[in-house]
Amino acid sequence: MGLCLSVVGPMCAQDASDSENSAGHVPVVAGGMGYIHNVNGGVTTLGPQINPVLLVPFGSHVLLESRTDFIGFFQREDQTSGPFTGKVFKSVDYAQLDWLANTHVMATVGKYLLPFGMYNERLSPIWITNFQDGPINAAIGTRTSGAGDGIMLRGVAVQTPSYTAQYSAYFSALSTINQLQAARTAGGDASIYFTHPRLEIGTSYQRFLQNRNINSVATYVAWQPNTVPVDLKAEYDYSYNGNGYWLETAYRFEKLQIPSFFRRIQVVGRMQQFFPLNGGGNSLPTVNTQRFDFALNYYFRDNFRVISSYGRTFSSQRDANVWNVGLTYRFVWPLWPERKK
Amino acid sequence: MRRYLTSLCLLILLFVGGMAVAAPQHDSASGQNDQKSSPSNNHTQPLTGEQVFQQNCARCHQPPMSISPRTTGTIIMHMRVRARLSRQDEQLLLKYLAP
Numbered sequence: 001m002g003l004c005l006s007v008v009g010p011m012c013a014q015d016a017s018d019s020e021n022s023a024g025h026v027p028v029v030a031g032g033m034g035y036i037h038n039v040n041g042g043v044t045t046l047g048p049q050i051n052p053v054l055l056v057p058f059g060s061h062v063l064l065e066s067r068t069d070f071i072g073f074f075q076r077e078d079q080t081s082g083p084f085t086g087k088v089f090k091s092v093d094y095a096q097l098d099w100l101a102n103t104h105v106m107a108t109v110g111k112y113l114l115p116f117g118m119y120n121e122r123l124s125p126i127w128i129t130n131f132q133d134g135p136i137n138a139a140i141g142t143r144t145s146g147a148g149d150g151i152m153l154r155g156v157a158v159q160t161p162s163y164t165a166q167y168s169a170y171f172s173a174l175s176t177i178n179q180l181q182a183a184r185t186a187g188g189d190a191s192i193y194f195t196h197p198r199l200e201i202g203t204s205y206q207r208f209l210q211n212r213n214i215n216s217v218a219t220y221v222a223w224q225p226n227t228v229p230v231d232l233k234a235e236y237d238y239s240y241n242g243n244g245y246w247l248e249t250a251y252r253f254e255k256l257q258i259p260s261f262f263r264r265i266q267v268v269g270r271m272q273q274f275f276p277l278n279g280g281g282n283s284l285p286t287v288n289t290q291r292f293d294f295a296l297n298y299y300f301r302d303n304f305r306v307i308s309s310y311g312r313t314f315s316s317q318r319d320a321n322v323w324n325v326g327l328t329y330r331f332v333w334p335l336w337p338e339r340k341k
Numbered sequence: 342m343r344r345y346l347t348s349l350c351l352l353i354l355l356f357v358g359g360m361a362v363a364a365p366q367h368d369s370a371s372g373q374n375d376q377k378s379s380p381s382n383n384h385t386q387p388l389t390g391e392q393v394f395q396q397n398c399a400r401c402h403q404p405p406m407s408i409s410p411r412t413t414g415t416i417i418m419h420m421r422v423r424a425r426l427s428r429q430d431e432q433l434l435l436k437y438l439a440p
Binding site for chain 2: 020021022023024025026027028030053055057060063065098100102103106108121122123127128154155156159161164166167168193195198200222224231299301302303330332334
């Protein structure tokens with residue numbers, strides 16, 4: 001690692017070709033860390049985790065990036081009594097090389113996160129997500145590991161002052177190599193973002209090309225109005241194993257005329273339903289499932305917050321309360337000194 | 342019970358949305374409230390770096406208050422790939438975050 005950085009460092013510590021800014025391009029370790037105390041149906045789980053993202057730029061057009069998860073999973077010996085035991089799981093979420101050719105084409109090779117819906121690629125990091133439990137239907141379109149091994153093209157198709165149309169298209173090969181597991185799939189995502197109402201509408205498609213060929217589709221919408229600090233997100237997913245939706249509303253008190261202490265509060269509500277098809281499975285429920293969640297988060301700083309949430313799951317198998325309390329922190333650490341001008 | 346809680350959840354969502362719309366707005370230096378009077382609200386004018394920053398970052402997460410200029414270029418490259426930003430957006434962001 002040190003040798004690698006010593007070789008690439010001088011090459012990396014360059015500024016962009018544009019000299020109109022003072023931005024540095026040095027290798028960086030960024031990411032999130034946190035601790036989540038989860039109680040699901042009476043079973044307590046302690047979950048410390050850190051997700052470092054290594055970013056190594058080569059000039060201003062090529063970027064090597066990789067994210068590794070170290071997630072602790074500790075439960076009582078017989079789930080409700082006894083000492084806590086468990087282990088820390090390590091996984092490489094993605095390890096990819098990006099070539100930022102131009103506005104319309106960015107090419108990625110390696111292991112990359114599958115761009116399906118909003119959650120997997122954009123909302124899953126611990127420091128971003130409003131709820132630490134992902135949506136029920138997050139397994140749709142992300143089989144088998146949430147990542148693909150192969151090539152992906154993405155970029156901006158059209159951009160005007162009023163809207164931006166974006167796309168992603170990928171092909172992934174089957175891989176069973178440790179830490180590089182992926183399924184043979186092909187798919188893509190397209191979205192349009194209307195600049196002034198700050199409204200995004202998108203759709204994703206994936207064809208699973210192993211065993212049974214399966215089509216999965218998603219449609220999503222996100223809206224952050226200009227006048228109020230509300231964040232509305234909703235997504236509907238459909239696949240051979242089932243279909244379902246989630247709807248999430250987040251509101252921050254930052255604009256209210258109240259003491260500054262309370263302006264750091266965020267309240268979030270989420271509702272979701274899932275309906276299995278063909279028996280469900282593949283990480284999806286096998287019976288009709290409904291769930292609602294309510295969260296109260298407090299931002300000490302933009303990168304440090306205390307989170308808490310309550311949810312209740314309803315299904316014919318069981319109804320359960322789900323509680324989460326924890327801390328999340330986002331960090332950005334440079335790995336190389338900037339070249340002096 | 343299930344129907345009751347589903348209704349309750351919808352009511353909470355409606356309440357949060359309603360509160361957001363009805364809430365009096367606090368003057369802020371962030372500039373978001375100034376957008377009504379901003380010339381950029383003219384839909385034919387290009388966005389500024391601050392607007393690109395507020396809009397694109399907030400689509401997924403809380404926009405960072407500050408980024409060290411030393412790491413800005415790398416972080417923006419990463420976000421350009423992740424958020425599928427245009428070259429123009431990248432340049433505006435670099436000028437805004439590391440002038």
